[in-house]
Amino acid sequence: MSKKPVRVAVTGAAGQIGYAILFRIAAGEMLGKDQPVILQLLEIPDEKAQKALKGVMMELQDCAFPLLAGMEAYADPVAAFKDTDYALLVGARPRGPGMERADLLAANAQIFTAQGKALDKSASRNVKVLVVGNPANTNAYIAMKSAPSLPRENFTAMLRLDHNRAASQIAAKTGVAVGDIEKLTVWGNHSPSMYADYRFATAGGKSIKDMINDQEWNANTFLPTVGKRGAAIIEARGLSSAASAANAAIDHMRDWALGSNGKWVTMGIPSNGDYGIPKDIMFGFPVVTSNGKYEVVKGLDIDAFSQERINKTLKELQEEQAGVAHLL
Numbered sequence: 354m355s356k357k358p359v360r361v362a363v364t365g366a367a368g369q370i371g372y373a374i375l376f377r378i379a380a381g382e383m384l385g386k387d388q389p390v391i392l393q394l395l396e397i398p399d400e401k402a403q404k405a406l407k408g409v410m411m412e413l414q415d416c417a418f419p420l421l422a423g424m425e426a427y428a429d430p431v432a433a434f435k436d437t438d439y440a441l442l443v444g445a446r447p448r449g450p451g452m453e454r455a456d457l458l459a460a461n462a463q464i465f466t467a468q469g470k471a472l473d474k475s476a477s478r479n480v481k482v483l484v485v486g487n488p489a490n491t492n493a494y495i496a497m498k499s500a501p502s503l504p505r506e507n508f509t510a511m512l513r514l515d516h517n518r519a520a521s522q523i524a525a526k527t528g529v530a531v532g533d534i535e536k537l538t539v540w541g542n543h544s545p546s547m548y549a550d551y552r553f554a555t556a557g558g559k560s561i562k563d564m565i566n567d568q569e570w571n572a573n574t575f576l577p578t579v580g581k582r583g584a585a586i587i588e589a590r591g592l593s594s595a596a597s598a599a600n601a602a603i604d605h606m607r608d609w610a611l612g613s614n615g616k617w618v619t620m621g622i623p624s625n626g627d628y629g630i631p632k633d634i635m636f637g638f639p640v641v642t643s644n645g646k647y648e649v650v651k652g653l654d655i656d657a658f659s660q661e662r663i664n665k666t667l668k669e670l671q672e673e674q675a676g677v678a679h680l681l
């Protein structure tokens with residue numbers, strides 16, 4: 354017997370990431386090849402954006418995806434999030450060349466307050482929310498705080514792109530297959546302050562740290578490369594990353610919904626106080642997922658270098674949070 358369709362809301366559905374993600378969701382790459390989906394697509398109430406969204410929907414229709422059980426366009430978040438089981442909050446103002454993420458805070462705070470309230474009002478009580486729109490951690494924090502009747506652990510931010518970028522840089526450095534890398538994580542904010550940590554990582558049971566054995570490369574090449582990758586892509590394309598961001602969002606939601614089979618993945622989640630991160634800070638942590646839930650990997654040793662990096666990214670998040678406190 355075929356499964357009952359689930360509802361997947363995607364905001365910013367006519368944008369770049371929307372165009373890269375919707376077809377993959379409808380093809381079953383996010384929730385499984387046996388899981389029908391109904392897409393609830395939100396765009397701003399603007400004629401051009403709504404028309405572009407209609408065009409994307411025409412293309413989705415033309416794919417004749419067997420798993421696409423329905424789709425609808427919306428301009429109102431309360432309607433778009435009605436009964437939704439998954440919400441991918443992508444729509445936001447993307448950073449352009451030379452623009453700092455902090456500049457985006459105020460503009461995006463309004464969007465995520467309204468969307469948090471809308472989720473609170475109309476989404477499934479079990480909704481899994483992933484915030485992709487930048488600044489992703491703080492936007493996720495705002496949405497969570499604006500949705501007091503939903504469990505706080507339902508709100509997450511995307512650190513998976515940083516995780517995947519880190520894995521690929523390590524694979525290129527060591528020659529191991531990227532798919533063999535395990536126990537990698539990225540702590541903190543989705544910003545250049547994030548701390549990609551390969552101290553526990555292995556490939557084929559061998560320590561990545563021992564293979565690299567070069568702290569100078571870690572501090573002066575690896576971390577800046579991963580941290581500034583988003584800016585490097587903007588510089589190269591004139592547009593922020595889209596296909597790789599969509600891919601990371603699919604990875605994040607798939608692992609959350611279907612489990613990571615014991616493997617570590619990185620998710621931005623509201624802290625429960627682990628590793629000294631104050632409660633509710635939306636922070637990248639190593640997690641293992643199963644049965645639709647995530648568990649922080651506990652008991653990892655934090656050395657002096659790591660603590661310094663974690664403190665730096667935490668401080669940035671606390672400053673971002675303080676910057677929006679008056680809106681909550």
Ligand SMILES: NC(=O)c1ccc[n+]([C@@H]2O[C@H](COP(=O)([O-])OP(=O)(O)OC[C@H]3O[C@@H](n4cnc5c(N)ncnc54)[C@H](O)[C@@H]3O)[C@@H](O)[C@H]2O)c1
Pocket residue numbers: 364365366367368369370371395396397402443444445446447448464484485486487488489511512514515543593594595598
């Ligand atoms: N977390 C990450 O790793 C990561 C990676 C890449 C991009 N991003 C961020 O994702 C966001 C989207 O990127 P993009 O390239 O798709 O941008 P885009 O400009 O191509 O598309 C964004 C879309 O969102 C829509 N939108 C804006 N406000 C909205 C609202 N309130 N409700 C619904 N829709 C709204 C816009 O009309 C637009 O169509 C940006 O904030 C970008 O910085 C995050």
Ligand SMILES: O=C(O)C[C@H](O)C(=O)O
Pocket residue numbers: 447448487514582583584586593594598
């Ligand atoms: O930095 C950005 O605004 C783009 C995005 O967050 C990215 O990491 O590619």
